[in-house]
Amino acid sequence: MSNQQLALQIDKPGDIPVVGPREIPNVPAGEVLIKILATALNPADWKIQDMGFLSVFPAIPGTDLAGEVETVGAGVTKFKKGDRVMTQGFFDVPDRASFQQYTLMKENFVAKIPASLSYEEAATIPMCFVTAAVGLFAPSAANLNPGVEWLGHKQTGQTILIIGGSTSVGQYVVQLAKFIGFTNIIVYASKKHHTYLTGLGATQCIDRSAVSLDALADAIPGEVDLVYDAVMFPEAQDAATNIVRVGGKVATVSNGADMRSEAVKEASKDKHFYMVAGGAQWPGQEEFCAALWERAERFLIEGIVKPNRHELLPGGLRAIVPGLERLKKDEVSGVKLVVRPHDTEI
Known part of the structure; x- marks a missing residue:
């Protein structure tokens, strides 16, 4: 596998996000590298840019994702290569963001996806x-x-x-x-x-x-x-x-x-x-979120939680900026916008 991927990056504050190359990160102990096959858009993705919450540049936004485990780090016991998974990325940690083709996450904050769900459906779930x-x-x-x-x-x-x-x-x-x-x-x-x-x-x-x-x-x-x-x-x-x-x-x-x-x-x-503000990246929520992610698959298998309805946007990562504009203009209601990062043309 090449060590290069495509990502939607913001080079400095105020810049418009653009698609460009980025190295695929090495996998630390206790973490998994996920090949992102679907990522969903949230209003928070444009709000954090407009409100100046990003502090690490080049920045990569995006938090909702589903895909396959590509590589596991030392000590990982819950997952193996090829497992279908979903997780909530971290918005100000580029290696953990979702508007790219690969991302990292600690195994305690990842859940398997039941066979009954598509990657696009699963990607609507994590953050919300x-x-x-x-x-x-x-x-x-x-x-x-x-x-x-x-x-x-x-x-x-x-x-x-x-x-x-x-x-x-x-x-x-x-x-x-x-x-x-x-x-x-x-x-x-x-x-x-x-x-x-x-x-x-x-x-x-x-x-x-x-x-x-x-x-x-x-x-x-x-x-x-x-x-x-x-x-x-x-x-x-x-x-x-x-x-x-x-x-x-x-x-x-x-x-x-x-x-x-x-x-x-x-x-x-x-x-x-x-x-x-829900998420494992927030201080004090790590223990609760680990318990929630451990049980997430059961919520889905038992039908307690169903994914949002979604609209698939063609164009891969290049569809994200226009999609966020639709969210910003309140032109989306009752559905989530989803893209497939690996559909991005160079």
């Missing part, structure tokens, strides 16, 4: 599945299943509201909320996605075009024990905090900023608010 699980399960957030165990219907009788239910994160929150037994799973999403979300486990769907965030509380019967905000807007954070019951919990996907108004913060000191 982990983000959903961290917000619901992890000790750093709602702490409903810190050991990632099969607990039965632990949350029976309780109500969860998911703002942004048709987002990738929102779809996984619906499925994981069903897994731990929430009786009422309410989603706030576009009407065109309601049938699909009901199939995933939602028990009530509220049309976001018919009901404003300010009026959302009036559309929900009874108390809400947990709100998961999957859209990360100030208005959504305020609405989530206002709606949840006293003593209840709010989990919100986050760039690290509490965007709630001062008035809402002051009035909600008796409610719990958690900002969620």
Whole structure:
């Protein structure tokens, strides 16, 4: 195998990403080299560029990936060459990013893919599945299943509201909320996605075009024990905090900023608010994420978690920049955009 690959690289801050050659990294002990056969695009991939979160240049974005194990490092026991796998890459560690043809990952943060799933389907799972699980399960957030165990219907009788239910994160929150037994799973999403979300486990769907965030509380019967905000807007954070019951919990996907108004913060000191950035690269999440990845294959085999619907973009890595522009313009809804890095023409 050649030691060269193609990667979508950002040479310095502010540059447009371009496809170019890059060395395939050597494989450290305890890690696997993965040949990336599919990678998915996320809004976070353009946000981290625009918000200046990248610090290592040349930078390679991208986190969602699926492929085959190419090489295993010393001491690896869980995987062998040719295994079909998926993982969540690290956005500011070029050797662990997904917008390239090969990447590295520690074996504890990799899962096998069931034969029933394609690489493209599997690539829609990692980042948003982990983000959903961290917000619901992890000790750093709602702490409903810190050991990632099969607990039965632990949350029976309780109500969860998911703002942004048709987002990738929102779809996984619906499925994981069903897994731990929430009786009422309410989603706030576009009407065109309601049938699909009901199939995933939602028990009530509220049309976001018919009901404003300010009026959302009036559309929900009874108390809400947990709100998961999957859209990360100030208005959504305020609405989530206002709606949840006293003593209840709010989990919100986050760039690290509490965007709630001062008035809402002051009035909600008796409610719990958690900002969620899911991933093994974040300090304090390594142990939880290792447990989650160890059980990820079982979630898929048992049908507890289903991948997002997806749209395959032709052109390999060169399709990523136009795809991210579509995400930035809010032109994508209810599906994930996926590319095959090895379809890239030189």
